Amino acid sequence: MSTALLCPTGPEAAQTLADLRFLVGVDGGGTGTRLRLADREGRLLGQGEAGPSALGQGSEQAWRHIAQALAGAAAQAGIDELNLAQCAIGLGMSGASVVAQAEAFLQRQPGFALLALDGDGWTTVLGAHGGRPGAVIAAGTGTIGEALRADGSRACVSGWGWITGDEGSGAWLGLRAVRHLQEVLDGRAAGGPLAEALRARCGAERASLLAWNASAGQAGFASLAPLVFEHAERDPFAATLIEQAVIELEKLALALDPAQALPMALCGSIAQRLAPRFSPALRARCVAAQGDSAAGGLHLVRGELQKLGF
Structure with a gap:
């Protein structure tokens, strides 16, 4: 825009x-x-x-x-x-x-x-x-990548909104965590520490979880992201979610600046927590905001x- x-x-x-x-x-x-x-x-x-x-x-x-x-x-x-x-x-x-x-x-x-x-x-x-040329991966409640190129033009990747996009964001993690809980409650997936934490937060039965889903909104789903990080060491599904978030943000960074020439700042709580997991090539370009x-x-x-x- x-x-x-x-x-x-x-x-x-x-x-x-x-x-x-x-x-x-x-x-x-x-x-x-x-x-x-x-x-x-x-x-x-x-x-x-x-x-x-x-x-x-x-x-x-x-x-x-x-x-x-x-x-x-x-x-x-x-x-x-x-x-x-x-x-x-x-x-x-x-x-x-x-x-x-x-x-x-x-x-x-x-x-x-x-x-x-x-x-x-x-x-x-x-x-x-x-105000100078550079790129940003901003992943917090939502996700977007934007860049100011040396010629003054702009680039934008992701930022499609929390329902259909914002890959790697807090809301994206929360949506997938709740989907996992739904599968556990149905008996379609095995539970673990993350599912138990989600039961306590969102509801342990169909009616309570449906009510939570209906009222949560973007901020509500994003509020579940810390639970994913908290249980990633002991819960295989949580660990997989973290790995998927890293992959999505790496893809965003490459699409935003294919030449990998611009300095990259990581903004937002999710991007900063995931930073140590990024590839050496991406980490080498990262600068403090x-x-x-x-x-x-x-x-x-x-x-x-x-x-x-x-």
């Missing part, structure tokens, strides 16, 4: 942008929202966190949690009341590539002077490499302001 931009127009536009005092960077995911508040020059003033703001969970919830995180960041900065008309915001949001979800979100824009919206994978790239997706949101909005001459 390309960055969606909402900015002032007309004779007063230049003055509106000239009067900007604050920059806001947002990382909106399926599990939580992280936000950074900076001054016009990009110096960090405060940070805030709130509940999930993935656009697939609804634009009203997304803006509500962004507002909560922004209030926390403003309080940390000692700002009693933040005037949104003096703020430019850059948002990396899960689900932003779905046009209908992005449009619904933009229609609720609460009054920021300038808004730049892109996917959270792209802001993760910007944050991890400080300079910043997170919220920092990337600041890079995003600063870049758009520079394009406008501010």
Whole structure:
């Protein structure tokens, strides 16, 4: 996708942008929202966190949690009341590539002077490499691989959503773990420590497990991923799941950068836990991320302001 931009127009536009005092960077995911508040020059003033703001969970919830995180960041900065008309915001949001979800979100824009919206994978790239060329495998609740090439073009792999894609993610692991539990309850597969842990968490009978499945959502399934890691040493099925996740992320990395030339940052809890299991070739390219997706949101909005001459 390309960055969606909402900015002032007309004779007063230049003055509106000239009067900007604050920059806001947002990382909106399926599990939580992280936000950074900076001054016009990009110096960090405060940070805030709130509940999930993935656009697939609804634009009203997304803006509500962004507002909560922004209030926390403003309080940390000692700002009693933040005037949104003096703020430019850059948002990396899960689900932003779905046009209908992005449009619904933009229609609720609460009054920021300038808004730049892109996917959270792209802001993760910007944050991890400080706005310079590089690639990222981001595997946490969901999975996506994105890259900024040396010629300025973009590449994107995976990120198809937790129901049909996001291979190697927390939700992907959780879905397969629950499928295993269902087979165990049916007598189609032998149980083990992982299945017993899942029984305690999700339900030991058909009715309770069906109810859990119906209400879990992306975050609920992703919350089961730690159980897979916890039991991988003693449970063959859990160990196999971990091996499959590594294979999927290795495939993603190769598709993202076939020449294997770009520095690669691993972001998200799952990617970082799996990193020691990656091939030597991939590990050799890995670098520490300079910043997170919220920092990337600041890079995003600063870049758009520079394009406008501010």
